[in-house]
Amino acid sequence: MDLVTKAKWDKAARNFDVMAGFGPEKRWAPVKTKLFSKMGTGRILFLAVGTGLDVPFFPPGRNIVGIDISDKMLEKARVRTDAYDGKIELQAVDVHDMPFPEGSFDQVFTSCTFCSVPRPVEGLKALRRVLVPGGELHMFEHTGSRYFPFNSMLNQMTWLSKRFGPDMNRDTVTNAKIAGFTVREVTHVYLDVVKTISATA
Numbered sequence: 001m002d003l004v005t006k007a008k009w010d011k012a013a014r015n016f017d018v019m020a021g022f023g024p025e026k027r028w029a030p031v032k033t034k035l036f037s038k039m040g041t042g043r044i045l046f047l048a049v050g051t052g053l054d055v056p057f058f059p060p061g062r063n064i065v066g067i068d069i070s071d072k073m074l075e076k077a078r079v080r081t082d083a084y085d086g087k088i089e090l091q092a093v094d095v096h097d098m099p100f101p102e103g104s105f106d107q108v109f110t111s112c113t114f115c116s117v118p119r120p121v122e123g124l125k126a127l128r129r130v131l132v133p134g135g136e137l138h139m140f141e142h143t144g145s146r147y148f149p150f151n152s153m154l155n156q157m158t159w160l161s162k163r164f165g166p167d168m169n170r171d172t173v174t175n176a177k178i179a180g181f182t183v184r185e186v187t188h189v190y191l192d193v194v195k196t197i198s199a200t201a
């Protein structure tokens, strides 16, 4: 496990709900609800559960393995996962080092994660390994922008934001392609910065 990354997110867990829980979650709720409604009845991996802010948007009755590198995040998530009307098994796991055999899952879902995972292409390749061939990856992500002045602003913000939390300027669509995924659909939610990405392994 990458202990530097774990320590950063353990620290961020203290105030995470104050920073992310109110504004962003209310604003993106309909988008996340629509994205997570794609959860089927097969084996589902949810990467980067964080404090569980995404859980209220999951459809009921699913069987989900939820992972995060930070056990401090997962401690906070338990209140929300316990309230879920279905099964969520939590494990403190680094995406770069998952203990699951190849093809363990039919679908992977994640939200605001590939701004944070230190080696995004390697992390995405690791997800491809644990998916069945043709398995689905669905992401809600914020990324860098192609357009001035947003690209420049997000590059400058990253210098500071990465010390405490995420990078603001990643190109997650390209990273998914480099990792070997076939990107099926990209939906822009806010400018070309906040988006959903659906891909197959």
Ligand SMILES: C[S@@+](CC[C@H](N)C(=O)[O-])C[C@H]1O[C@@H](n2cnc3c(N)ncnc32)[C@H](O)[C@@H]1O
Pocket (backbone or CB within 6 Å): 002, 005, 009, 010, 020, 047, 048, 049, 050, 051, 052, 053, 054, 067, 068, 069, 070, 073, 093, 094, 095, 096, 110, 111, 112, 113, 116, 117, 118, 166
């Ligand atoms: C910005 S938070 C998003 C949390 C949650 N999905 C949400 O939207 O509220 C990023 C999360 O990624 C997790 N994370 C960062 N690097 C990781 C890694 N290598 N493996 C697993 N989780 C990781 C952090 O611990 C943190 O909970």
